[in-house]
Amino acid sequence: MGRNIFERKLTVVKNILAIHTGGTISMSQNEQGEVVPNSENPIAQQETILEGRVHLVTDEMFNLPSPHMTPVEMLKIKQRIVAAAAEGIDGVVITHGTDTLEETAYFLDLTLPSTIPVVVTGAMRSSNEVGTDGLYNFRAAIEVAADDSSRGNGVMVVMNDEIHTARYVTKTHTTNVSTFRTPTFGPIGIVAKGRPAYFQQLIRQANSDIDHVVDHVYLLKAYAGMDAMLFNALNTDETNGLVIEGLGAGNLPPVTLPALQRLLDRGIPIVLVSRCYNGFAEDIYDYQGGGIELRKMGLMLCQGLNGQKARIKLLVALSAGFTGDRLASFMSTAVS
Numbered sequence: 001m002g003r004n005i006f007e008r009k010l011t012v013v014k015n016i017l018a019i020h021t022g023g024t025i026s027m028s029q030n031e032q033g034e035v036v037p038n039s040e041n042p043i044a045q046q047e048t049i050l051e052g053r054v055h056l057v058t059d060e061m062f063n064l065p066s067p068h069m070t071p072v073e074m075l076k077i078k079q080r081i082v083a084a085a086a087e088g089i090d091g092v093v094i095t096h097g098t099d100t101l102e103e104t105a106y107f108l109d110l111t112l113p114s115t116i117p118v119v120v121t122g123a124m125r126s127s128n129e130v131g132t133d134g135l136y137n138f139r140a141a142i143e144v145a146a147d148d149s150s151r152g153n154g155v156m157v158v159m160n161d162e163i164h165t166a167r168y169v170t171k172t173h174t175t176n177v178s179t180f181r182t183p184t185f186g187p188i189g190i191v192a193k194g195r196p197a198y199f200q201q202l203i204r205q206a207n208s209d210i211d212h213v214v215d216h217v218y219l220l221k222a223y224a225g226m227d228a229m230l231f232n233a234l235n236t237d238e239t240n241g242l243v244i245e246g247l248g249a250g251n252l253p254p255v256t257l258p259a260l261q262r263l264l265d266r267g268i269p270i271v272l273v274s275r276c277y278n279g280f281a282e283d284i285y286d287y288q289g290g291g292i293e294l295r296k297m298g299l300m301l302c303q304g305l306n307g308q309k310a311r312i313k314l315l316v317a318l319s320a321g322f323t324g325d326r327l328a329s330f331m332s333t334a335v336s
């Protein structure tokens with residue numbers, strides 16, 4: 001029996017744009033057990049997924065392992081989404097390698113207006129491995145992107161039946177399918193048998209519309225006994241900015257301070273986050289190299305972001321032309 005005509009009228013078919021960029025989700029395992037890219041992306045052939053509820057528009061923008069991604073490709077994805085939203089697309093799913101997925105997701109979160117749902121997904125097992133998670137995650141991401149309750153949540157990452165914010169999610173395991181976690185805050189929702197359910201709300205932030213990306217923004221991690229050598233190497237006209245993953249609540253070895261002062265005197269913005277998996281960088285400690293001295297020197301303490309996210313945020317801020325107090329308040333705000 002055919003479907004009742006009234007029922008058909010009530011079914012709103014959503015136009016979902018699927019942007020494929022590469023990564024394990026598009027790769028296969030060969031006979032030697034090595035995971036290799038495919039010239040034909042198997043996940044991009046899934047055009048009939050959720051047929052009747054979703055009209056899938058497929059764009060194979062890139063076929064890159066995610067360590068090959070740069071902010072230049074991230075900007076192209078952002079521009080593609082802006083154009084698609086203007087053409088009436090209801091939601092976007094991006095398939096991406098997982099190694100740098102959180103950076104692309106956060107770049108998009110910072111630069112896109114929050115009009116339509118944008119969901120980034122990937123896989124930990126390639127397309128022909130037993131228990132492959134690629135098609136499953138792709139389908140869950142489409143469900144989330146097509147659901148009205150997903151609007152206004154910023155860019156989301158959907159993996160392993162969890163919905164995370166792009167702002168705080170991070171890859172925590174090299175191979176496990178439950179690798180994506182949100183330390184400190186947890187996911188904002190789950191996908192249960194295909195349906196998204198939200199139980200937390202994200203505090204919104206203003207987006208920064210950029211049309212180019214600056215380069216030479218660096219990320220260094222502090223460690224016991226760190227010396228000034230790497231900081232001295234950045235004391236050049238080329239350097240545009242630096243993020244440091246500091247120790248504990250946001251502290252650095254004292255021997256690094258003169259080199260940092262020279263970078264600041266040169267006008268290079270320096271952002272401090274914590275190398276800890278949970279918590280915030282704060283100006284709590286008042287000893288040489290403690291957070292209080294670092295803040296007084298002019299380092300910007302960025303709360304709640306890990307090093308790679310803070311680097312993306314600094315890069316976006318500099319690309320938007322932020323300087324001085326505007327840059328400091330943008331980088332230091334806990335929620336944005």
Ligand SMILES: NC(=O)C[C@H](N)C(=O)O
Pocket residue numbers: 022023024025064065066067096097098099100122123124125
């Ligand atoms: N699971 C993955 O996608 C990892 C892969 N190396 C990538 O990021 O492209």
